Amino acid sequence: MSERRWKSVYVVGIALNAIAFANAVMNGSWLFAGAFAFVAVYLVVRLRMVTPDPDSDR
Numbered sequence: 014m015s016e017r018r019w020k021s022v023y024v025v026g027i028a029l030n031a032i033a034f035a036n037a038v039m040n041g042s043w044l045f046a047g048a049f050a051f052v053a054v055y056l057v058v059r060l061r062m063v064t065p066d067p068d069s070d071r
Contacts, residue, residue: 016063023060027053 030053037046
């Protein structure tokens with residue numbers, strides 16, 4: 014897959030986890046909210062690994 018497609022997959026995953034996190038918090042399900050927050054943080058880290066650093070050429 015291309016880099017652009019990977020970025021969009023990660024961004025959609027992060028957005029869906031943010032929605033699920035907000036829904037879990039509003040319902041008082043803190044265990045589920047923690048799980049969704051953990052997955053969202055993991056996806057952000059993976060997105061940072063896939064996206065090249067613009068300062069890498071220096």
